[in-house]
Amino acid sequence: MLNTDVDLKTREARQNSLLERIFQLQRHGTTVKMEVIAGCTTFVTMCYVIFVIPEMLSAAGMDRGALFVATCIISAISCMVMGLYANWPVGLAPGMGLNAFFAYAVVQGMGYAWEQAMGAVFWGGIGFMLLSIFRVREWIVGSIPQGLRIGITAGIGLFLALIGLKSAGIVVANPDTIVGLGDITGFAQVMASLSLFLILALSYRKMKSAVLVSIAIITIIALVTGQVQFTGVVSMPPSISPVFARLDIMGALTPDMIGVIVAFMFVNLFDTTGTLIAVGDKAGLADENGKMENMSKAMVTDGCASWIGAVVGAPTVTTYVESASGVAVGGRTGLTAVVIGLLFLLCLFLSPLAGMVPGYATAGALLYVAVLMAGSLGTVDWGDLTEAGPVMITTIMMPLSFSIANGIALGFIAYPVIKLLAGRVNEVSISVWALAIMFVLKFVVFGI
Structure with missing residues (x-):
């Protein structure tokens, strides 16, 4: 029995040593336990995609x-x-x-076959990957003034808040006022509110797994009250062959598809770049000069994922803002991402179990992350209107236009124009001007 205990401890030590070498946990101030909790937290907040995306693309x-x-x-x-x-x-x-654009605009609206539209995603992903490999995206990130970076982080926080409030039914559409207050006495709304309250209280008490615990509690309440039905645990996955490698690559290379390809590339470019900046800042991956650790590798990865997703049959892959929920509970290294990936694989066989987590159980997590990310606004120099103005334009236009990319674009356009009119044009770099002009063309020429 003693030898067995010694062997077990030896194996654990070797495993920890291997994980340390790969992910540099100590240098990032984290542990295996914290990373696993963070991975589980992020996964639970974004696992809805395995149900929503198939429904949308169908x-x-x-x-x-x-x-x-x-x-x-x-x-x-x-x-x-x-x-x-x-x-x-x-x-x-x-x-x-992007997948809503794929299904409802390109296929249903423009009348293209989904195979041809998938080919457009492929070519947009190739362009996206090349921009990443040749570090054009990294140049774009390095060109973002500190004020706009704050606006991007806070804007994504408000964007998350809107998604969370909408999914919980707390905020609803209103033809007179655009948005309005939903029935906050409904079960889903009460549970979403309770989810947020639990997370805030448990986080105040320094519980690292506050988000995950809150989601588990709300899901159990939903099961006990009959709001969610237990549908089993294990099921065999269906065949992937109806969508795997069915894209029409050459059919997408037509003059009238150029705008579609550019749309996929540009929207994905600025959505993922903004998300990487926000999550990277929260994860402490930026040095004293604001440079992100391994940013080029992260960009190449999500750049390649874009066109590979088209081949597999699930376009367009992007970095998820929900990643901030895992970072909020201590995720700092790639071990968090590996845990998320393993859980997605597990979902192939455990889809009924994963599907029992109701949307209102994760709404609180999104609102919690919104609170954390909006805190970056406290560092803005509100006395300097040439800085504060672009920050607010970036921040509020993300949720109001329901687009991270549009918020970034409008902020970049506003920043140099305001500086120019204020007589402080010398504070604007050539790269910012170039990006502002590119964003103007994005709206005027492509209308996206």
Whole structure:
């Protein structure tokens, strides 16, 4: 018995040593336990994609069962590569906004076959990858003034808040006032509020797994009250063949598809770049000069994931803002991303169990992260209106336009124009001017 205990401790020591070498846990001030908790937390806040994406893309005529498998597989691969190669604690999966554009605008609206639209995603992903490999994206990130970086972080926080409030039914559409207050006495709304209250209280008490505990408690309450039905634990995954490698690569190379390809590339570029900046800042990956550790590797990873997702059958892969929830509970290294990836693989067989987590159970997590990210506004120099103005434009336009990319674009346009009119044009770099002009062209020429 003694030898068995010694062997077990020896194996654990070797495993910890291997993880330390790969992820440099001590240098990042984290532990295996904290990383696993962070990975589980991020996964629970974003696992809804394995149900929403298939439902969304089925509107384009694609097989729903195959989409479920494709979503799980590409999410798992992307997360694990991000963790092992870039050592970043972020999760990747097919993006909600881009896939809505794919299904409802390109296929249903413009009338293209989904195979041809998938080819456009492929070419947009190739362009996105090349921008990442040749460090054009890194140049873009390095060109962002500190004020706009703050605006991006806070804006994504407000964007998350809107998503959380909308998914919980606390904020609803209103034809007279655009948005309005929903029925806050409903079960879902009460549970979403309780979820947030639990997270804030437990976090104040220094509980690292506050988000995960809150989600578990709300899910159990939903089960006990009959709001969620227990549908089993294990099921075999369906075939992926109806969507795997069915893209029409050459069919997408037509003049009228150029705008679609550019749209996929540009929107993904600024969505993921903004998310990486915000999550990287929260994870403490920026040095004293604001340079992000392994940013180029993180960009190459999500750049490659974009076109690989088109091949697998689940476009377009992007870095998820929900990653901030895992960072908030201590995720600092790629081990967090690897855990997320493994859980996505597990979902291939445990989809009924994963599907029992209701949306209102994760709404509180999104609102909690919004609180943390909006805190960056405290560092803005509000006395300098040439800095404060662009910050607020960036921050408020993300949730109001329901687009991270649009918020970044409008902030970049406002920053040099305001500086110019205020007689402080010398504070604007050539790269910022170049990006501002590019964003103007984005709206005027491409209308996106």
